[in-house]
Amino acid sequence: MPAITVPDLTVLPRVPLPDPERSTERPVRGVTSAPSGYEGEGFPVRRAFAGVDLADLDPFIHMDQMGEVEYAPGEPKGTPWHPHRGFETVTYLLDGIFDHHDSHGGGGTISDGDTQWMTAGSGLLHIEAPPESLVVSGGLFHGVQLWVNLPRASKWATPRYQDLRGSQVALLTSDDGASLVRVIAGEVAGHAGPGSTHTPITMVHASVAPGARLELPWRPDFNALVYVLAGNGSVGSDRRPVRKGQLAVLGAGGHLRVDAATSQPQAEPELEVLVLGGLPIREPVAWAGPFVMNTRAEVMQAFEDFQAGRLGTIPSVHGAPTTLTEG
Template structure:
């Protein structure tokens, strides 16, 4: 799992230790993501399935894509499809993915890169492996997160952010036991002002942490944010009572000031430690009307989105688009 690594973690800035009066967030639930297929048939784990949306708000949906070792000719993506009313965040850990949209956004992301697309008022986009990966096959691993937009922002002009892995803010814990890749937001209590490169409409934080075997991550967290920890790989525990977690499981935390994640001392030999994605955001607390690729506030707005899509109002496939194999 390359993502972004450093030769010497001890030279990185340290996150603050939780205040002595900080309240540990209890674990409210641990769920196991079921497996499925997305797009043209690439394997995913549905990270949020079975979790109450009120616990996820402002997040809507997250797929762990892979981890899969493709044979030549096997890599798959999605066809052109529309979105309106939310943002998609695609983070690639291993492998390469291409994005293109009808609003002029696009690019290729690889180990540790992120594509942040604000669908806003609506667009069409496509995600797929590049031709070279299709031909050669290879390792592919990443995730895609959907972040809701508040009513006032659902009609924003679409926007695309190309976030290179090298731009992620790299931090470590006071004892140097974990590598934190801050993609968006900040760490509560960090007076140095470290922030991730992602620009968000909904106040939130997103980071990818690798916790060394036997180490513990105690992460100060904003009290007004919810708190989610998803295990990308490895085994460990979460919360003050040490609830066990493993690959493909999501922990939802209750209220408090501190998130605790610990890695088991023994991990699979191929793993550097326990890899988790930590998410938190300020709940929007607005009605959600959701059907397929559209997330709005009312059913009438969703039906309007389908009508606008059918009329071509969400954009057209760019003339410069060349499908693989042509």
């Protein structure tokens, strides 16, 4: 799980320990285990938010951990062309290569530690797939796709695409120098990530060494979620055990704590967590397939607009499949 690594963590800015007299540590409200499934043309995923109330996730809607899978030559898979409206997709790749194209002119290729940030807004068509070279060679594929809701006022925003290189993320270390903290969006201890968001959020990928502790300041008005990408450890003020594929929903407070177990699986030498938080939108959510709106009527209109070709047309992209699906 390379993403972005640093040979010497001690040269990075350090996240100061919270002042216990001024900041309350967030407790764990619940832990859920992600069920496995398949997405797109058949790549394996873990449904990270399955079974969690949308009110606890707000402003997030959905998240898949894609892979981790070692493809043989000819096996790599992606998604066919499909529509979206009303939210943002954030695709963070830890291992492998992924291409993106959309009907609004956005697109690019991401690899280890890069992020594709697509604001669907008023609606578009897009496709995500491994490049032809990876299909031929096979290889490791592992990433995360997060759906971030848009408030009512931004659901009709003009679509846009952000190509965030791994080299752009803010890199920090814990107070003891034993954890690598990658800030992809939002801010941690005054250090901001490169992602530009309509909805205020923070997105962090942290690697915590065996036996180490990571404490992060967290905006009190944000919710807080910790998803385990690899390894095992504990989360929160009550040291709730967590392992790969589990999501911890945290309660109120000014900072959060993650501890890595002293013993980790041989193939997963560190505890890898994705830490998410955002300002709840607190608006009605009507969600069906690839559309996330405020009312059922708006969702039905999105389906009608898609079927009528009003969400865009498939651009001419060499080598890209032209099959269109609804989600």
